[in-house]
Amino acid sequence: MFKSQKYVFLNALILAVFIFGVGIALGYWFEGLRVAKINNLYTQAELNLLDIKILSDYTNYNISCENAIQNNIDFGNKVYEEAKILEDYENAERISESIKIQHYKYDLLRTLFFINSLKIKKQCNAGYHNIVYFYKYESPDLDTKAKQKVFSNILLELKRNQSNRIMLIPIAGDISFSSVKLLTQTYNITQLPTIMIDEKIKITDIESVQEIESLLR
């Protein structure tokens, strides 16, 4: 009796590998759906940025400055909202690591956006404040994670209070891309996380929303 039954060990293994394999494949597919959604948002954002960039180039000829500022603000808001979705999906990613690439792409896009934002602000004498949030992306420790979580909450509240008066741009400060490295070197960002206001003020310690708001006045 036992000999004929012992094949069950192998049968169960084959079935388990199959079911587990199907599960993993479904997992990849499911996470792939999220990556595809992020990718679509990114493509749209890329087009929008291109549009804004063209508009800002037009401002060289003193055309449509008001339009360029408004589009820039709208784009900033949109990218900020997408950053939250990206963060949610990235935190929920377990099997693949595809969203990481999307994260890098968004960081570069936001870097480009920041540069463009500086340009528009200068050319059009725009009244908004550029707030760049440099955070640690690669393996932050518990203390840094907690600090960054609080920084995020502060900036979220700040954004709610100030709305279009601020341009909130989160950028991972420790990714190994030349443009981001150049940016951190240019503004002497030596510590992460850092909040940089109007390219002058740097906040590395936790401060209240009210204190940051007073710096904007």
Added chain:
Amino acid sequence: MQLLPFIYLGYMFISIYMSLFFILIYWRNRNELFDIPKLEKIYSLSIVVPCYNEEKEIGRTIKALLASDYQGLEKIYVVDDCSKDNSYKVIQEYARSNSKVIALQTPKNTGCAAGAKNYGAGFVETELIGFTDSDSFPESTAISRIVGFFKDEKVAAVLGSNLVKNKNTFFEKLQAIEYAIISWTRKLLNYVDCIYVTPGPLTIYRKSIFDKVGKFDQKNLTEDIEFTWRLAYHGYKREMCPAAVTYTVVPSSLKQWFKQRQRWNIGGLQTIKKYKAFVLRKGMLGKFIIPYFVISLFLGLLGLSIFIYLIIKNFISTILLTKYSLIASTSIITLESLNITPTVLNFFGIALFFLGLVFTIYGLGIMKQKDLRKQNIFNILIYLVVYLTIYPFIMITSLYSFIRGKHSWGTK
């Protein structure tokens, strides 16, 4: 991929494998699960009942054995291990009123069930020898259903189903679910020659083999596990008859239960230590039973370590978050942080949980414990979510006691 998701996936794979393993065995043998071999010969049988401080239950156990419909039951040796209560007096009363009952008392307290069992076994001269715990009550048909299995000369031991007698409190009901599922899966393991324990409530052994492989190991806290592994080591078959039901009294308090499970775990560890050299050897003992015990132990401890790690990590994170939030005068919990995006592993976990739920509900139906199934699905959920997850904690304390070498039955 990070390490933790990889470990979770490993757990999931093992869960899927074990579930499929049991489902496949069940599916192949579902029509003969409760088959009872025809009784072709009346074997002479004696039952040994070890007893320590069981004055309340021992009478009922003796009565249950006397009510057996098996004609070959010649003697019931009730061995009192120098109880501190009136157990021996109760036994003597039964012995006076029924010639089948023999009252015995060990010369001095042996400190373990194995001691009383071995003492009683010394008096047995029948073809078969059975053992019943003093707080267990075999149904009248249990013994006659078991004996038929001995027509196969290689069968050394046959055990029955152990179900719970006292299913009154919530905690007892959880144990009743556990016992029913264990009995079912034990029968399934029977089909692949992997029975790893011939438990105390009712097991009958072929006396010639029992004598040949030696008596119960009195140093082991689970002498029934150790003896079963010894039988497997010598290549003897162990059979299970689910239709032979014995009801047993389970601990009513958490403290008693913890102590009992700790004893089982320490006994398991002692047995692993004794037979560790036979991994992948000696048939299914080395190919399944020992690895199954070792892997279960490892996974339990790893799971608990991860659990503790995550608790500590979250605790530290919460403290830091609170500290920084207070400095910033900002809210600790935001609406955004309450928005949880499910991970793939969450979906896998839910699927496995439902598999476990269906498996348990189905198992209770098979073991004819439909009262437990119907009473409350809540009990089954608590059994799966809380009761089973306590085991690793018991394992830690057991391992500590085992390493320190401080363990005993606590019956001295």
